[in-house]
Amino acid sequence: MKITAIRATPVNIPLEAPYLWSYGSLAGFSKTIVEVETSDGLVGLGEGPSPANAAVIANSFAPRLIGRDPIDIQACETLCLPSWRGVYTDVDFASIRAFGAIEMALWDLRGKAWGRSLSDLFGGRVRDAITFTDYFAFREARDGVGGESDPQAVLDYCLGQRERFGTTMFEGKLSTADPKPSIETLALLREGLGPEAVLRIDSNKAYSLATATRIAQAIEPLGIRSWEDPVATFEDMAKLRRHTAIPFSVHTPDLRRAVALGVPDAFCTDVNVHGGIGRTLKFIAACEQMGLDFWCYSGDSGIASSVYLHLAAAFDHIREPSQSLFHMQPFDVIEEGPLRPRNNLVPVPTGPGIGVTLSPDRLAFCHRHFVDNGPFNKFHDPDRPDRFRRLPLS
Structure with missing residues (x-):
């Protein structure tokens, strides 16, 4: 089994109403949904915490991983990330988080290939x-x-x-x-x-x-x-x-x-x-x-x-x-x-892998929301929308 395609789709997941927090008002979350497809017809699902993950995955990770064995997660990480051991100044956290979305999909594929749930x-x-x-x-x-x-x-x-x-x-x-x-x-x-x-x-x-x-x-x-x-x-x-x-x-x-x-x-x-x-x-x-x-x-x-x-x-x-x-x-x-x-x-889902099913229609809706409105600004201050807050507040 080989990786044949990787799709990374930026999406918005709106909240029903914005809530207030220390940095301002939060109306929803912007993410990247990842699909890793294999030569056996299996598709693994992953999720990244930022829409910026999509470009890293498409431009950097996908060319390195196409044709590779999805079961060999350690080899895939070695192809995508330099060595790292913790929270240090030389760590590229954007790449680490983006690879986390890929790695999630590889675990999903492992479970689907073996017929076992993640747990x-x-x-x-x-x-x-x-x-x-x-x-x-x-x-x-x-x-x-x-x-x-x-x-x-x-x-x-x-x-x-x-x-x-x-x-x-x-x-x-x-x-x-x-x-x-x-x-x-x-x-x-x-x-x-x-x-x-x-x-x-x-x-x-x-x-x-x-x-x-x-x-x-x-x-x-x-x-x-x-x-x-x-x-x-x-x-x-x-x-x-x-x-x-x-x-x-x-x-x-x-x-x-x-x-x-x-x-x-x-x-x-x-x-x-x-x-x-x-x-x-x-x-x-x-x-x-x-x-x-x-x-x-x-x-x-x-x-x-x-x-x-x-x-x-x-x-x-x-x-x-x-x-x-x-x-x-x-x-x-x-x-x-x-x-x-x-x-x-x-x-807890009982199916193989993560145990959930991606909805093409819902993915398209959330992607369209992202395209039409841009990513959610987690740091929007409704009281002073022209500038960002500084902490501590008090």
Whole structure:
């Protein structure tokens, strides 16, 4: 079996309404969907975190990989990436993330060729359904959806999610320039959802150490399960640890610094940041050895999200719920999507490989949205659209 074609398609995956975060307003996500076709007629699916991945894959990786054995993933990586071992100044992270999309498709092909699911390839399942948090945030209104602009509206939204979908695990933004509305929202959520509800928060590095210290003192009695990126650096996080017992999580996969500094307590990443599934498996195993939790990212299509399902199914160490924006995503590129948790759970796909089916019509719709509107600007500030925000906000 040989690789005969590689297609990389940039797409937009809109949210039903833009949500507010530390950098501004986010209306959706722009990705690259990858198809790797073989001489046996199999097609492997992958996903890259940026539309810029498409050019790297088409111009650099595809010419090197056509005619190669898709099962030999290590050889494919050697053809595409120079040696790298971690977070250093000489690392080309754009290429690493783009190759992660290719590598995902190669794992999908391996599963399809052998008739086994990804979780089987990872060693077998310890669970058949995976827990996810449901997201909340202050949101702008769009087409009659969203518009939660005060704490009561956010509570009403979360109560509605609990009523409709049985959600009892929530994660949301604590990143307003004045932290008071965010703190009031958390207090109202804890009162309205009850003591058993899981509440995690994400500040996206919005705050200085001094402000984060004041916030921690206000929210610690609320039983916060985890606080993601409260400050900008691991070093400031270590100082913040002196003032609160709230566990911290980050997206930056620097395990060495985490072990040296004693923070964070958990990593939340996608597969691409590690350069693919194979390196992610090693990272999760290292987290387990170091006693650090791991869970998966949000904001992806059903392709990458289903990979997260298989990872959590195969690793008993992934004990905490992963992130999801599933109920805020009205569109997907797979036939089985958008994924919809019920009672916090999403079933793990049972088919070979990743176990999902690319929809040509949905892929075309999301690609057309990208062509017509351009990529989503994750850093658009509705208050000052002519310039970018600078952190910390407070």
